Amino acid sequence: MRVRFEVKDRDVAGRLARFEVNGRRLETPALLPVINPNDPVVPPKEIGRMGFDGVITNAYIIRRHEHLRREALERGVHGLLDFDGFVMTDSGSFQLAEYGDVDVTNREIVRFQARIGSDVGTILDIPTPPDAPRDRAERDVETTVERAREAASLDERPPLALTVQGSTYEDLRRECAERLAELPAAVYPVGGVVPLLEEYRFADVVRVVLAAKSALPPHRPVHLFGCGHPLAIPLAVCMGCDLFDSASYAIYARTDRYLSVLGTLRLEELREFPCSCPVCTRHDPGELREMDREERTRLLARHNLHELHRVIRTVRQAIASGELWELAESVCRAHPAAWRGMEELSRRGEELERWVPGTRRSVFAFDEVSKGRPELRLYRRRLRERFGPLEGRRLVKGLKRPFAERVEWLEPWELAFADEWLGIVPGELSWTYPCHSLVTPGDDEGEDRRRGEEGRRR
Ligand SMILES: [Zn+2]
Numbered sequence: 001m002r003v004r005f006e007v008k009d010r011d012v013a014g015r016l017a018r019f020e021v022n023g024r025r026l027e028t029p030a031l032l033p034v035i036n037p038n039d040p041v042v043p044p045k046e047i048g049r050m051g052f053d054g055v056i057t058n059a060y061i062i063r064r065h066e067h068l069r070r071e072a073l074e075r076g077v078h079g080l081l082d083f084d085g086f087v088m089t090d091s092g093s094f095q096l097a098e099y100g101d102v103d104v105t106n107r108e109i110v111r112f113q114a115r116i117g118s119d120v121g122t123i124l125d126i127p128t129p130p131d132a133p134r135d136r137a138e139r140d141v142e143t144t145v146e147r148a149r150e151a152a153s154l155d156e157r158p159p160l161a162l163t164v165q166g167s168t169y170e171d172l173r174r175e176c177a178e179r180l181a182e183l184p185a186a187v188y189p190v191g192g193v194v195p196l197l198e199e200y201r202f203a204d205v206v207r208v209v210l211a212a213k214s215a216l217p218p219h220r221p222v223h224l225f226g227c228g229h230p231l232a233i234p235l236a237v238c239m240g241c242d243l244f245d246s247a248s249y250a251i252y253a254r255t256d257r258y259l260s261v262l263g264t265l266r267l268e269e270l271r272e273f274p275c276s277c278p279v280c281t282r283h284d285p286g287e288l289r290e291m292d293r294e295e296r297t298r299l300l301a302r303h304n305l306h307e308l309h310r311v312i313r314t315v316r317q318a319i320a321s322g323e324l325w326e327l328a329e330s331v332c333r334a335h336p337a338a339w340r341g342m343e344e345l346s347r348r349g350e351e352l353e354r355w356v357p358g359t360r361r362s363v364f365a366f367d368e369v370s371k372g373r374p375e376l377r378l379y380r381r382r383l384r385e386r387f388g389p390l391e392g393r394r395l396v397k398g399l400k401r402p403f404a405e406r407v408e409w410l411e412p413w414e415l416a417f418a419d420e421w422l423g424i425v426p427g428e429l430s431w432t433y434p435c436h437s438l439v440t441p442g443d444d445e446g447e448d449r450r451r452g453e454e455g456r457r458r
Helices: 044-049 059-064 066-081 093-099 106-115 134-153 170-181 194-198 202-213 233-238 248-254 278-282 285-290 293-320 324-332 336-347 374-386 447-457
Strands: 003-011 014-021 024-028 030-035 054-058 086-090 120-122 188-190 222-224 243-246 257-260 263-266 394-396 415-419 423-426
Touching (some): 014 293, 030 293, 044 054, 054 066, 059 066, 059 086, 066 086, 106 120, 134 170, 170 188, 188 202, 194 202, 202 233, 202 336, 233 324, 248 257, 248 293, 257 293, 278 293, 293 324
Parallel strands (some): 030 243, 086 120, 222 243, 394 415
Antiparallel strands (some): 014 024, 415 423
């Protein structure tokens, strides 16, 4: 069993990486469309042609249906789905959360996932709902960790996904992550967040993910289980989540809902398609409304997949060009609940400091939320901890950046500048990162542009 996670580029705590399991590759951040093995709305092969390297399907459902089970055991899960990219499987934990019971043991479902050749298989963890009583959350974490140990000890097991639980208790999430981190895993999912996402509790999602992430090893991808929400993805990637999955593309399509940059829209309220995917360039909303239900669902599902793929590609590019935080801020502006998530991330920026790259081309800052971004916090901390005493310098207030260029009567090392965003800037650091790369609404016009462009040219 060979598992590699090779990080190519980073921004905030997000990683651009290549995840490789048994020779199958996945470029991350990645979104895995959920395939219902009984009724795939879009054939997996076609999903692959749209640009998705991987999918996720449910081993519990496959095992329960005789015809699926037989075929998966004979031809493997890749044969069953007719898809030879990366296939991750889920274990039935979702059904456990929904219906309270499943008729399979952890050992059985882990072995079954190995037998059908899953590239990554999931343990039968216990998803605890948000705000559950403390003792229940503790018990569920205990069972989840026991099951992870049991799975790791089996001879017949796929590369494992060991899911972090702990409800909305940050300390339990951290503890669960610490204990799972001691076991060999291919992926560490953060589970039990679907109810939070459904209720738009983005700030709680931030708390839960940061707590888990603080104890998970950096050399493995983190999967935010059940998250395929375009508003949440950039925020989650900022915290270091690498994998996402989405059943919403199909569920929404069945109820005539359309994913877009403007949020989830109803087909009946669309006057035009704000998208350039093949579905939206060939049809207009009126045509779709006229179609029979099945054809409309297929087309809407395809559009929804294209939209999710656009979101993921945008996130990847933002990491490559060092603009992930800016992207998350702009995406979260689409909804006050998402913005609360961004505010929470900014308040907790300290926890991201250890992940941020040493420099960036440009740092855009708009308001209090940007002020909490880890790059600016890191500068303030390092100045405090590493820079010598600033006594004896002339403190200059009220200047616009670039500071030192504006003062000619003293040498830079005799000066320190007071700055709204950075605190104190010693004169000789005013040409360096992040002071020189910082672009704020208070900057002079023109100046702004010159420095921003310079930064972007790298
Ligand atoms: Zn479209």
